[in-house]
Amino acid sequence: MWAVYVAEAEKYDKGLVESWKGDMEGMLIFAGLFSPGLVAFLIESYKKLSPDSGDTTVLLLAQISNQLAAAANGTAFTILPQAPFTPPTSSLVCNILWFVSLGLSLTSALVATLVEQWAREFMHKADMRSAPIIRARVFSYLYYGLKRFEMHMLVEITPLLLHASLLFFFAGLVAFLIPVNTVITVITAILLSVVAALYLILTILPLNYIDCPYQTPLSGPLWRFARWLHPGSPPDPGHSIATGQTEIMAEAVFRKAVSDDEERSSRDRKALIWTMKSLSDDNELEPFIDAIPDVLFGQNARRSIVYTDHIQALIDDPQVRLLDRIRTLYKSCDTGLLTSEASSRRRISSSSNMGGGKSGNSQ
Template structure:
């Protein structure tokens, strides 16, 4: 009789395969748990910093909005002065037996600089609050991710859950959301400075020039740090817009390169850094 038909041999073989799968699952779970905890902790620390900054920034911006919002409505003091002036002229006309025809009052129109300033600042406040909301949701998603990954005690089951959930992270591009949060906050800052220029425009031209220069330097530095990883893959500097510019850069390159020269494997600055790190370099071999 063949050993493959022996029930005891088959049982021992199944037990050995089960033990092997359990050991392999334990190793996978250990590494996956270490990676996922590190990833979630980095998200949490980033989100905590974003929430603190967004809260302080929103509070400061609200103080500016309280001051600037009054310029969008008619000043009650000016309206009172106009009414008193009309009454005075009418009384004078009655005393002199003359007829006084009040001038038609034009409806109040806020200055263009006030409209632009308040528009930019309200957009900035909206972006800051959206950043805080998404950061709060992301912290909840990260906590829920770890909770669901540890719901099963079997190493094989946990390994499958870890793989399934991580595939969900990649499929629904949660990394894009992680990069979106600081991008919203950066956008809120730029809108704030642009609104500050509009706010100072009717006040003093020198102050406008100083703020505009600071804003121009900030935008220039931001764009430089965004593009630098595309030129130097080992650059430690990057911004949330780096991945977007990388995709545009790759699309332009692929449009001009022959079809057989397309590099479809390099899809992000991180993968490009790993690819460049594998190349032999005399400076790193010394």
């Protein structure tokens, strides 16, 4: 019993950890490419926060020239006090945004490195013991520790730091272009506004359509916050059975996918039809045909009405023609290409399903 739990838990945890490591490695690569480019912009922009030595030199030369001219004319020359340097507002805003962007980018890289380290440590601790019951308890203890300290949430939020860094960079880019050219600034601002609007749409879509493949790092936290505020809101929210906490989006997806409703039945039917269309070889088709009686009757030998409809759909579909495929499979037993054992097994499977198909048609 515990060995089965260990096998399932190990498979789940390894998949979870590998997905985390993949996400973090992608973040590290992006941050490594983004940060040097941002530094190049900063090197150019921060110079505007202090007086330009070239401008100071020009001012001094102008004063010397005026002083020499005044001396030649015999007139008095008064040196006007130099106004204190004040950096342009656009330069201040630009540099603030870009330095914040650089800090967020480096922070995201640091957190990504830590998450990779924590993930490796998690799997190492889980594999330190060989006895199934001990490993099972270690797996359980460590996993619910992840749930307790919201590591899933941390992994979801970490990419948000990098996305926020990009947002600050783009905003700083607009501020940087303001004194350069108004037309370029407006065009850039419009394009970035469109990108921001698309990002917002991608963030909100999964909150209303749980099967939506598009989401951002904000989607998960917003999902949990919305379910915490409105525990009865769709789509079919709930709580984690194991911990009593508000479920994460992945748990909601799994529960919605297996919920007993008409949508699931329609998806099952489409999946079976697609499977039959994909099975072009008899060796691939045989396991599918062999499993039909188990699907129809199960262990209690009672016909499943739902799967009867699905099998009937396979029979009626002109692109599938299940009975014709079964008859063709049956005829392949006489080609002499199979061993006697394989031919006998295929013949029994095909003949039993041809009978079941006819029975299903008669009903």
